Every structure is written in structure tokens, then in C-alpha cells.
Amino acid sequence: ELLVEQQANINIIAGIVNFPDDIFILNEPKQWLEDSEIKQVISLSNYLQKENYDNYNVDETQTHDSESLLLQKSIFYPNATLEARKVLKQRADHLRLPTKNQDFHSFKTLAVITLNDHLFGIDLEMVREFVEIHQVTPIPCCPAHIIGNMNLRGEILTLVDLRGLLLNLPPQGIVFGSKAIVIEVEGIVAGVIVGEIYDVMFSLNLQKVMAIPKTINTINEQYCQGATLYNEKTMHILDIPKIFLQGGLIVDEVI
Structure with a gap:
């Protein structure tokens, strides 16, 4: 009864119908708004x-x-x-x-990684997954950038180090907790060793891609598509197809 009295005061109740098992309250739509x-x-x-x-x-x-x-x-x-x-x-x-x-083609999603404190962006379309490196089996008679093989859920994954190719630095050893990005390009699958993974879904506006600053001479520019800003720091966008297909990473020799 109190509820009915309160509702009647604001004039939105038109009436009440009593049934044996139910009570229907009739509303007055004309009174919904002033x-x-x-x-x-x-x-x-x-x-x-x-x-x-x-x-x-x-x-x-x-x-x-x-x-x-x-x-x-x-x-x-x-x-x-x-x-x-x-x-x-x-x-x-x-x-x-x-x-x-709306132009969605002007945006690209990148994974942001570090190599020796340098930021690099990798097209997420070529990234299959992110993994932690555990036991690695060295491969005899391979170049220094081939670190070894790793068992990834029954799949043999070859790990490579891009520091020598991108930064002209010697490869670094595997330490506990080291990470890798599994990349697939034109049927070639390999794990790329990284320092840290900063971002896995960075949306890049391609209109903001700029030429690599001339003041940065430690980066091998021929394997980069350009540069952009990430958290107010310069990030280089890697040309992954060129790195894998023309960077000398593939060892096709019989010993």
C-alpha cells in the first residue's frame, strides 16, 4: 500500500488490477516526462x-x-x-x-621489443606467439647468430639472435628467463631472442612513421622500414621479411 501511495503521488500509475494470483499495476506513459x-x-x-x-x-x-x-x-x-x-x-x-x-589500412599493430636498450617494432601479423627460453641444444658448425634448437611443445624451433645483424654487436648468451618471439614468414618459422617485450598490441598510425634519424648510427637501417615514437622514445620498425629472406639468417649448406 505504501508503494502504491508513493507511485500515485507522481501520477504514473493509472490503476491496479487484482487477479487471484497476481496484481497488475497499469502505467500511464503520458506522465513519464514533464x-x-x-x-x-x-x-x-x-x-x-x-x-x-x-x-x-x-x-x-x-x-x-x-x-x-x-x-x-x-x-x-x-x-x-x-x-x-x-x-x-x-x-x-x-x-x-x-x-x-573509415580507413583502417592506415594503422598497423606491432609488438614492441628491446635489444640492448634499443626499441624495435615487429608487425604482429608475423608474430605467432611469445615464449620463454628454457633448454637450448647447440647446433654444430652454424654461424654465430644461430643460437640453437628448442623443443616447443614437440616442434623443433631454431633460435636466432638479431643483434649482430641489426646492431653490429656480438650475440649474447641465454640466461634464465630469456624470452623469444616466434615469427613466421613465408613458411619459415624461427624464434627471435629479445631482451624485453614491452608491448604486444601497439597500434601504429602509419602516417606517423618517419625516416630514421641520422644521429642514430648504431642501427643497420637497411633492415628497418622507418622509425616512430613509443613513450617519447625512438622505436625502429623492423622489415621482418627482408631480415629473414635477405639478411643471411637462413643456413642452406650441407656439411
Whole structure:
């Protein structure tokens, strides 16, 4: 009874129907909103309809017409400044854009790793997984960049060290907790030893890729696609296909 009395005070209850096992409370939709709230909804609807009409019928070069529309007061947001209305209009225009028109090809997802305190980005499409290195079996009569073989869930994975190729530094030994990235390029699968894995899903805007700064002369530029900023530090984007197919990593000799 208290609930019914409280609901009746705000005039949204039209009545009550009693059944043997149930009680139905009849609602009054006309009382859901006050008059001022209904006016705001109508004002917003009319504003959006006028915006859609203008988008189809007004030349974009006629900016004075758009600004005059923005200056018109609306019950929905009567105190908005011209700048605020411009921002709201830009957001509304952006939300009206179909998803198919958005350029997702201008972005690439990278894994961010370190080698000797240098940041490198690797295209995530070529990364199969991230693993910790445990027992490694050396391979006789192989170049220094071939560290050895590792058993990865029954698959024999060859581990390589890119420091000599990218940084002109001697390979470093395997220590406890060392990590590797399993990379697959055109059917070639290998594990690349890394120092640290900083990020596994870094979204790179390709428009922000820049040429490698000339002040950095320790990086072998021919195996990099460019550079970008990662946490305000320079990160080099590796050309993985070129490294694997033209960098001399593949040993195709019979001894």
C-alpha cells in the first residue's frame, strides 16, 4: 500500500488490477516526462532533422549558413557557445560516418621489443606467439647468430639472435628467463631472442612513421622500414621479411 501511495503521488500509475494470483499495476506513459523534458526531446529531434537536411542540401563552402544554424538557440542546449556547438556538430558528423568509410589500412599493430636498450617494432601479423627460453641444444658448425634448437611443445624451433645483424654487436648468451618471439614468414618459422617485450598490441598510425634519424648510427637501417615514437622514445620498425629472406639468417649448406 505504501508503494502504491508513493507511485500515485507522481501520477504514473493509472490503476491496479487484482487477479487471484497476481496484481497488475497499469502505467500511464503520458506522465513519464514533464512538459519541459518533452520539449527538450522534440527540440533535439527537430535539430537533428534540420542538420540532416542541411548536410544533403547545403554546399559545404557556404560556411556562413552553417554558423548561423549553430548560433540558433535550442532548448536542448540553450547556453552553448558557438565553439561548443561546433564541437558537438563535428562529433555528430563523425558518428554519422559509416564504418566502411573509415580507413583502417592506415594503422598497423606491432609488438614492441628491446635489444640492448634499443626499441624495435615487429608487425604482429608475423608474430605467432611469445615464449620463454628454457633448454637450448647447440647446433654444430652454424654461424654465430644461430643460437640453437628448442623443443616447443614437440616442434623443433631454431633460435636466432638479431643483434649482430641489426646492431653490429656480438650475440649474447641465454640466461634464465630469456624470452623469444616466434615469427613466421613465408613458411619459415624461427624464434627471435629479445631482451624485453614491452608491448604486444601497439597500434601504429602509419602516417606517423618517419625516416630514421641520422644521429642514430648504431642501427643497420637497411633492415628497418622507418622509425616512430613509443613513450617519447625512438622505436625502429623492423622489415621482418627482408631480415629473414635477405639478411643471411637462413643456413642452406650441407656439411
